[in-house]
Amino acid sequence: MKNSLIALANDAIGAVRDLLPIVVVISAFQIFVFREPVTGLVSLAIGAVFVVAGLTFFIFGLRLALFPVGESLAHALAEKGSVFWLITFAFVLGFGTTIAEPALIAIAAEAAQVAASAGAIESSDEAKSNYALGLRLTVALAVGAALVLGVMRILANWSLPVLIIGGYCLVVLLTTVAPKEIVGVAYDSGGVTTSTVTVPLVTALGVGLAGSLSGRNPMTDGFGLIAFASLTPILFVLTFGIIVQWI
Amino acid sequence: MDLIFGSAIDVAPIVIFLFAFQRFVIGQPLTNRKQILVGFVFVVVGLGLFLLGLEKTLFPLGKLMAQQLTDPDFLYATVGKVVSDLAWHDYYWVFLFASAIGFSTTLAEPALIAVSMKANSVSGGAIGVWGLRVAVAIGVGFGVGLGCYRIIVGLPLHYFIAVGYFVVILQTMVAPKLIVPLAYDSGGVTTSTVTVPLITALGLGLSEAVPGRSPLLDGFGLVAFASLFPIISVLAYGQLAVLRERSSVNVSEERNPEKEE
Numbered sequence: 001m002k003n004s005l006i007a008l009a010n011d012a013i014g015a016v017r018d019l020l021p022i023v024v025v026i027s028a029f030q031i032f033v034f035r036e037p038v039t040g041l042v043s044l045a046i047g048a049v050f051v052v053a054g055l056t057f058f059i060f061g062l063r064l065a066l067f068p069v070g071e072s073l074a075h076a077l078a079e080k081g082s083v084f085w086l087i088t089f090a091f092v093l094g095f096g097t098t099i100a101e102p103a104l105i106a107i108a109a110e111a112a113q114v115a116a117s118a119g120a121i122e123s124s125d126e127a128k129s130n131y132a133l134g135l136r137l138t139v140a141l142a143v144g145a146a147l148v149l150g151v152m153r154i155l156a157n158w159s160l161p162v163l164i165i166g167g168y169c170l171v172v173l174l175t176t177v178a179p180k181e182i183v184g185v186a187y188d189s190g191g192v193t194t195s196t197v198t199v200p201l202v203t204a205l206g207v208g209l210a211g212s213l214s215g216r217n218p219m220t221d222g223f224g225l226i227a228f229a230s231l232t233p234i235l236f237v238l239t240f241g242i243i244v245q246w247i
Numbered sequence: 248m249d250l251i252f253g254s255a256i257d258v259a260p261i262v263i264f265l266f267a268f269q270r271f272v273i274g275q276p277l278t279n280r281k282q283i284l285v286g287f288v289f290v291v292v293g294l295g296l297f298l299l300g301l302e303k304t305l306f307p308l309g310k311l312m313a314q315q316l317t318d319p320d321f322l323y324a325t326v327g328k329v330v331s332d333l334a335w336h337d338y339y340w341v342f343l344f345a346s347a348i349g350f351s352t353t354l355a356e357p358a359l360i361a362v363s364m365k366a367n368s369v370s371g372g373a374i375g376v377w378g379l380r381v382a383v384a385i386g387v388g389f390g391v392g393l394g395c396y397r398i399i400v401g402l403p404l405h406y407f408i409a410v411g412y413f414v415v416i417l418q419t420m421v422a423p424k425l426i427v428p429l430a431y432d433s434g435g436v437t438t439s440t441v442t443v444p445l446i447t448a449l450g451l452g453l454s455e456a457v458p459g460r461s462p463l464l465d466g467f468g469l470v471a472f473a474s475l476f477p478i479i480s481v482l483a484y485g486q487l488a489v490l491r492e493r494s495s496v497n498v499s500e501e502r503n504p505e506k507e508e
Contacts, residue, residue: 017355018352018355018356018439018440018441019441020355021348021351021352021354021355022305022308022348022351022352022441022442022445024351025344025347025348025351026308026312029312029340029344033340034315034321038311040307043303043307044303044304044307044308046303047299047300047301047302047303047304047305047307048300048304049300050296050297050299050300050303050304051296051297051300051301051304051305051441052300053293053296053300054292054293054294054295054296054297054298054299054300055293055297055440055441056293057289057290057292057293057296058289058290058293058294058297059293060286060289060293061285061286061287061288061289061290061291061292061293062286062290063286064282064283064285064286064289065282065283065284065285065286065287065289065290066261066265066286066287066290068283069265069269069283070265073265073268073269073273076273077268077272077273080273085272089268089272092260092261092264092268093261093264095260095264096260096261096262096263096264096265097261099257099260099261100257100258100260100261100290100294101440102294102297102298102301102440103439103440103443103444105257105298106298106301106302106306106443106444106447107443107444107447107470110306110444110447110448110451111467114451114462114463114466114467115463117462118461118462118463120463160427160428160431161416161419161427164431165412165415165416165419168412168415171408172405172408172409172412175405180464181463181464183403183404183405183467184404184463184464184465184466184467184468184471185467187404187405187408187467187468187470187471188447188467188468188469188470188471190470190471190474191434191437191443191470191471191473191474192443192470197261199361199362199436200361203361203362203365207365224428224431224432225432226431226432226436227428227431227432227434230431230434230474
């Protein structure tokens with residue numbers, strides 16, 4: 001009990017540290033550049049408390065439940081050596097963690113809002129939540145596919161730069177045919193996917209897998225999964241935009 | 248309550264997947280179910296609270312900053328021009344703010360600290376923890392600043408991204424092999440859960456406030472910049488580390504014969 005309280009306090013410190021640079025920079029600008037009192041300070045402060053408390057509970061819970069199970073599963077599967085299960089696991093891990101990624105939930109809702117107010121989709125709540133959900137599912141599928149590709153790369157020893165550079169050439173090609181409105185959201189979704197939930201689990205999978213294969217260097221083979229997870233969402237969301245435009 | 252229910256649905260897939268794998272593939276029951284159950288309750292409640300706070304704080308704050316930084320009165324007071332006469336460099340406070348946010352949040356980013364420590368240990372100390380963190384933070388700061396420039400002048404996003412990745416390709420050819428996967432990964436880990444909503448709101452706010460820009464076409468893209476430039480700066484950092492090592496080897500080789508004489 002005492003230990004978990006200490007762990008909870010540590011996570012709270014981590015959440016505050018996450019928010020602190022933002023608070024410092026914004027306060028400095030408010031005090032020295034604008035020299036005006038901020039309106040709605042109370043509401044902002046309450047919101048900040050929610051952010052810190054929410055992030056604290058979220059990370060604390062992840063550490064208690066998701067990370068130990070995920071990491072032990074990643075190691076067990078890497079040792080077991082069944083390629084089929086390893087690849088299935090990589091896919092569901094990517095998909096499941098991305099659906100639960102807080103930043104993506106927030107961005108998808110915002111993108112739906114912007115698309116609706118610009119008239120790209122209907123401005124009913126249902127149309128907006130469908131659009132946001134479609135976006136999230138697309139990104140989640142993309143991250144699942146990315147991890148499958150990443151695991152296959154580690155197993156087959158493919159060259160990372162060749163795959164990544166090829167992928168970005170594909171991004172540029174797709175951009176020329178995709179509707180203009182989706183391009184910004186698509187490029188952003190690459191960076192959004194990989195934060196709180198995905199990174200620790202994915203890194204554990206990659207480094208564990210490269211460590212359990214003979215003749216692999218965890219440094220050059222273990223990393224690189226996140227790079228795929230930042231690339232495929234761009235491709236998938238651009239494709240999503242092209243399909244939505246057609247129907 | 249709706250929010251808690253919503254976040255329970257968001258977390259459900261990964262929970263089901265993990266339990267199914269544990270049960271049917273590994274074939275061993277979980278050791279401490281109670282702890283895991285409590286953990287997931289925390290995850291669900293935390294996610295709900297976080298999203299609520301996000302809507303109350305980070306989104307409004309990003310938009311407020313964008314609005315204040317592009318306020319005609321504020322711009323008139325700082326550069327002495329009316330809106331129609333403004334050139335892109337008159338928005339220098341925007342660039343300064345965006346870069347400061349990008350740099351400071353990245354430096355404090357826990358995911359980056361974890362990756363740096365892992366990189367330090369697997370590289371046998373060749374990659375410094377602080378060096379990597381500062382390299383990534385500079386990359387993000389510059390990236391977000393340049394992203395704001397793009398929004399203000401209204402150039403297409405993919406020009407910048409295509410040129411950026413072309414630079415990455417060139418760097419990949421000459422950079423030490425060891426640093427390449429790490430550099431590619433550092434693009435993804437920089438943008439934390441707290442930073443992404445704030446800079447998204449900043450970009451959307453800017454595109455609403457700057458005359459002639461639309462949120463739909465110009466507002467997004469800052470996160471993409473924040474993910475691209477760390478790759479460039481980390482590759483450059485690796486290059487620099489190698490050059491420094493080489494020159495120190497050269498220096499010691501030059502010194503040693505002198506001592507022997």
